[in-house]
Amino acid sequence: MTLNVRVSGALGDFVADSVGESGTYENVSEYVRDLIRRDKARVEAERFTVLKAELAAAFAAPDTGYHALDAETVIARNARR
Known part of the structure; x- marks a missing residue:
């Protein structure tokens, strides 16, 4: 991929x-x-932080919110959909 970027003024001087x-x-x-590598790493770190928070909430939920299922039940339920 080839990119052409025009940067002028203070930003151009900084570059x-x-x-x-x-x-x-x-x-x-x-x-x-x-810059692109650093931005990519920043975005990935933000996404990982969100994922960790979601997982922490799931693991902190009381066990009463879950019920055991066996594979046959899941397969049968999904087959009906």
Whole structure:
């Protein structure tokens, strides 16, 4: 995938300072790839936090909210749908 992005003003200056000999990254592409990786990791961490909260609530629920089922019952119920 190829992306073309125009960045100007203060953002452009910031990117220019972040790449090259004086910056952390060798080129703009490397900088953008790192930003995307970090954003992906942030989104995955947020989703994991939500999942953990949902699971914690499920495990904290009283056992009276659940009832035992055997495989045959589940298969029969799903076959009727």
